[in-house]
Amino acid sequence: MIKIKTEIWLGIDLGTSTTKVYLKDKGFIAEIPTVIAFNKRNQSILAIGEEARKMIGKNPAYIEVIKPVNFGIVTNFDEALYFLEEILRNIKKDYFSLFGLRVLIGIPLNLTEVQKRGVIDVGKGVGARNVYLVEEPIAFALGANLDIDEAKGVLVVDIGGGTTDIALISLGGVVIGKSIKIGGEIFNQNIIEYVKEKYEIIIGESQAAEAKLKVGSLNNRLQPASFLLKGRDIYSGLPKEVNFTSNDLRESIFDSLLEIASNLKDIINMAPPDLLGDVTTLGIFLGGGGSLIEGIDSFLEKEVKIKVNLVEEPKFAVIRGIGKIIEDFERYRKFLINV
Ligand SMILES: Nc1ncnc2c1ncn2[C@@H]1O[C@H](COP(=O)(O)OP(=O)(O)OP(=O)(O)O)[C@@H](O)[C@H]1O
Ligand SMILES: [Mg+2]
Known part of the structure; x- marks a missing residue:
């Protein structure tokens, strides 16, 4: 009703x-x-959301799949x-x-x-x-239940699909912030390039995304720590399968993680000393869907030498x-x- x-x-x-x-x-x-998919023959909307997403890389010429953001x-x-x-x-x-x-x-x-x-x-x-x-x-900060109204520095990092947004907040506003073009979808591209080089296999974006989600961790301890990638041999063009492990995941996205860390360090370096004191006490608050790969929080923590707290349900902050x-x-x- x-x-x-x-x-x-x-x-x-x-x-x-x-x-x-x-x-x-x-x-x-x-x-x-x-994601939205159009039928170019009659100018109508064919699908949106999950249904449209599944068409990426599989669409015939008359279907146009567009990501508006x-x-x-x-x-x-x-x-x-x-x-x-x-x-x-x-x-x-x-x-x-x-x-x-x-x-x-x-x-x-x-x-x-x-x-x-x-x-x-x-x-x-x-x-x-x-x-x-x-x-x-x-x-993000409100969603993570952080107190942003006071004269206190709160540092948040949102690793999304397309960007990582870093912001130092105080008195309800962003004091310094930065958005860099690295996120979960870039991790997928990193995986595609890495396996092409290391295993001489060409895979599609959806295989890369699935491997990332299934392996799920930069560390070796998590089970199952590997995923059977299905692609094509770069030389013969014939089908080929390789085992993708957490070690591979770590190596493939390593440069992207270093770049996030380096930008985070820049923000920390630019932070007014009084606000930095608060950040050191409270730690950094990390979220976004991209942060769901196990081990990213401790990787960043080691790099910047400040505690990193993963917020609750990071993708929905x-x-x-x-x-x-x-x-x-x-x-x-x-x-x-x-x-
Ligand atoms: N469990 C998971 N492990 C690893 N990555 C994940 C997991 N769940 C989602 N992701 C990745 O998180 C990304 C989406 O995150 P999120 O929803 O925060 O981004 P977004 O808000 O759409 O993008 P942006 O904020 O950059 O515009 C995708 O790349 C997705 O593959
Ligand atoms: Mg987002």
Whole structure:
């Protein structure tokens, strides 16, 4: 049965890999791959989300598979709009709103005014009468239950699909922050290149992603610590299989991890001394889907010599924070950005 609401109040974390959705008074309602597939023959939407994601690398010429968000930034506005419209259509099967729609969208640090307007236009385009924006590291910190209101330094690291966002927060705002183009999807590319070089096998992106998830750890102790990769021999072109281990995972993403560590060190070096003292006491807070590979926290901890705390349900910290804001809007609206 359709439930009647005064308004539909949505929180959206539009990620490079997946979009997370929160509905006020209901909670977290969906995680959907940020992918949309079009039928070019009749200009219609063929699929969104998981179904569209499965078509990547397998689509015939008449099907176009598009990822509207790249490196955390909305790059394909029309497609982002269609994508959100589809999500909304599903919500409207269950809810009818008397006074329309409000949305809060998470955005990366350092977006230009034009890029921010673009995100607002996407929100307005799906019919929202109010569109609010929050910087993802702020939402992340709220979602990790960190106290960001005080004159105290809180350092957060979000390893997503497309980017790693590092931010030092104090008094409710980002003091220094950085977004680098490394994340879970880059790890997949690292794996593809590594096995090509080491095992002379060509694999697709979905095999790389699966190997990463199945092996799951930089350490050798976790079971099962290996995954049978299926690909093609680079010389003969014939099918070939190799065993991919946690050792391989560690070696393949090692340079990417070093780069995250080096950028983290830069932020630590730039931190005002008083805030750095707080960071040393509290430790660094790590999350994002990319941080789910076991051992990344201790790798970073060794590199920067500051304790690294993995937050609860690391992939959902940003959307939890967004949810927190819309559930208690008057209390938290001071954390939104003005546009
Ligand atoms: N258990 C896991 N182990 C390793 N990696 C994982 C795991 N679960 C998810 N990931 C990876 O996390 C990434 C997605 O993380 P997340 O949802 O935080 O990114 P996003 O918000 O979509 O992207 P971004 O914030 O960069 O725009 C994907 O690359 C995915 O493969
Ligand atoms: Mg994210």
